[in-house]
Amino acid sequence: MLIIIDSTDAVLVAKTQRPSFQGAFSLEQIDPVEEKCNELRSLLKDSRPFFSEEIIAQCITREHLLRFIQSYGKDYSRNFPIIHSPTFALVNTPPLLLLAMFCVGACYCEGVISPSYIYKLAMKVLIDIENQPVSDRCLSTIYM
Numbered sequence: 001m002l003i004i005i006d007s008t009d010a011v012l013v014a015k016t017q018r019p020s021f022q023g024a025f026s027l028e029q030i031d032p033v034e035e036k037c038n039e040l041r042s043l044l045k046d047s048r049p050f051f052s053e054e055i056i057a058q059c060i061t062r063e064h065l066l067r068f069i070q071s072y073g074k075d076y077s078r079n080f081p082i083i084h085s086p087t088f089a090l091v092n093t094p095p096l097l098l099l100a101m102f103c104v105g106a107c108y109c110e111g112v113i114s115p116s117y118i119y120k121l122a123m124k125v126l127i128d129i130e131n132q133p134v135s136d137r138c139l140s141t142i143y144m
Contacts, residue, residue, distance in 0.1 A: 032091040034062050039095040040102070043128075050120045059113055059121070060102075065090075067112070068105030069098075075108040100125045 040060045044051050051059075069090060077083060083101070090098070103122045106113050 031062070033065060036090060036093070036095070036098060037062055037065055040065070040099055043095045043099060044121075044124065047120075047124050050124065051117075055117065059117055064106070064112065065098075065102060067109060068102045070105070071108040072101045072105035076104050096125060096128055 037060050041056050044056045044060065045053070073085060073088075077085060093101075099121065103118055103125060106118045106121075
């Protein structure tokens with residue numbers, strides 16, 4: 001970190017500048033959870049009549065994804081163990097399955113997302129599953 005002292009009107013002001021890495025390797029790392037959020041947002045962008053980009057951005061956040069998937073595992077999966085929890089990996093889960101889990105988990109977190117949005121998300125999941133070719137509808141191909 002480099003601190004530069006600037007005198008403006010006889011007042012000293014400290015400014016912080018970050019060193020420049022032009023031409024060097026990018027130090028930005030893609031967060032895998034945020035990447036899954038981007039996949040979900042892309043999946044939902046095909047549903048423009050139901051969702052505006054603003055609604056998608058408000059609903060599909062990193063915090064919501066982690067909270068709702070955790071709620072799915074803690075509250076829903078305990079009673080209906082459809083997903084094998086020891087081998088579940090969020091970053092390897094297909095977007096459609098993850099969106100379905102997101103919707104179920106959101107139902108257990110009252111007041112976070114409007115129930116009407118959860119309903120629309122769930123309808124998107126059902127419509128997408130219905131529109132898949134018959135050979136792609138088995139659970140093993142949805143999860144793999």
